[in-house]
Amino acid sequence: YLYDTEGNLTNFLLINIDNTETTNAFSRIQEFEGLFSLVGRFARVGYAHFDLETQTGFATGSWYENLGEPQDKPLVEIVGHYGQLHPEDRTAVLEFFRALRQGDADHFNRTVRVRRPDGGYNWTSVNTVVSRSERLAITSVNYDVTELKRTEQSLIRARDVARRSDRLKSAFLANMSHEIRTPLNAIVGFSTLLADTEDARERREYAGIVEQNSALLLQLISDILDLSKIEAGTMEFSYGEVNAGALCTEIVESMRLRNPQGVTLSLAEGLSECHFLGDRARITQVLTNFITNAQKFTEQGYIRLGYAVREDDTVRFYVEDTGIGIEAERQEEIFNRFIKLDSFKQGTGLGLPICKNLVERMGGSIGVDSRRGEGSCFWFTLPYRNGLLEAPEERESPPPASYLTPDD
Incomplete structure (x- = not known):
């Protein structure tokens, strides 16, 4: 305006x-x-x-x-x-x-x-x-950058695992070469002596050495084959009725001949009748491995095999001994591949990892209770399926133990 x-x-x-x-x-x-x-x-x-x-x-x-x-x-x-x-x-x-x-x-x-x-x-x-x-x-x-950091940390872990796996496999190949060569040398050498000697006592002694090393070589090859089946996912299981008492008695009788002097191998006392559905051959394989390890590391005392049906509907098998025992910090480690607590003892470090895989595939769990210098008790549990007609569903094979880290 x-x-x-x-x-x-x-x-x-x-x-x-x-x-x-x-x-x-x-x-x-x-x-x-x-x-x-x-x-x-x-x-x-x-x-x-x-x-x-x-x-x-x-x-x-x-x-x-x-x-x-x-x-x-x-x-x-x-x-x-x-x-x-x-x-x-x-x-x-x-x-x-x-x-x-x-x-x-x-x-x-x-x-x-x-x-x-x-x-x-x-x-x-x-x-x-x-x-x-x-x-x-x-x-x-x-x-x-959280996701980038997580990816970076995962790659670092994968790199460390790959390096560790490479070292373990290299050590395994070197150890396997030694383990196979040792019984082969004994078999070849004592077979030659066996053919040349006429003394009956010496022939029996040489034949025994050849037989012992042949069994060791066969076990090594069996471990390698089992490892290959596990990695290929072709491990087979055959389920049927298992008489736990009869099975353990047979294992003890067959393993007594290998028992070191000063050590007794026996069944635990007071075992009850126990029938359940399981794979007899695989259970035998695990228990035989437990006893073989106990015989390696027990110089005096006893090795005892037993079993018990527990309240949680599982049957627990165990092998206890008075051997050298295992340090607490190494008790989980022994179920990893290629791990040997004593490099001077025969073996590939595959037995216990194979046992762990077999037990877990059968739906059970495995472990050890031990104290250094006081002995060990290796055990595993399986579902107690008394009277069932169908085989239990197998669990998926876990990744190789040597490829795992504590975070996994």
Whole structure:
């Protein structure tokens, strides 16, 4: 409205401005901000700018999320505080801000750990640049690298396992070469002597040595074949009625001839009648391996084989001895492949891992109770299926023990 000097309305002044360019520019900015926020949310990339002198700035939602902070929290309560960071990383960030104010730092680049609500930590890469043109300010970009870190750690574990497996296999091949060559040399050598000697006593002695080493060589080859079947997934099981008492009696009678002097091999006392559905051949294989190991490491005392039906509907077989025993920290290790507690004892380090696989495939569990110098008790349990006509469902073969790590 336009008025004269006396206050009377004399005219109207109309002004219009074309703000198309301004509106379009504002729309493009809004569109860009929306697109940046969308990309940042999916890529987990955050952006922030903060004026350290005026204590003002702005940040995207992803930036807050990557630092474990709520989006409605003022930036001034986050920058310079970073309460959700791991104490070591928080110390490094605060040291950067101290150096920044003294003019000794222009950028910060570090992967930090951010506390999750469940108490664990995510990984966030933080890259911050300092601007000193007009006022002291920082521009920060961060992005969540948790999945990359997990992948990196998985690759490191896989690399370490592969290296360990390579070392174990190399040691296994060297050990296997020695183990096979030893009985072969004995068989060849004493077979030649057997053909040349006429003394009956010497012939019996040489024949016994040849027989003993032939049995050892056969066991080595059997272990290798069983290992191949396990890795190929072709291990077969044949289920039928098993008389536990008769089975254990047969094993004890057949193994007594190999028993070292000064050691007695017997059945446990008070064993009850026990019939169940199982694979007789595989159970025999496991118990025979237990007794063979006990005979290797027991110089005096006894080796005792027994079984018992437990309240949880399982039958527990065990072989206890008065041998040298096993340290507590190595009791789990002996069920891994290629592990030998005594390098001077014959064997490939495959027997117990094969037994573990067989028992688990039959639906049972295996273990050892032992104390160094006091003896050991190797045991395994199987489902007690008395009177069932159908064979139990086999469990899937577990990965080779030598390829596993404690985290697995």
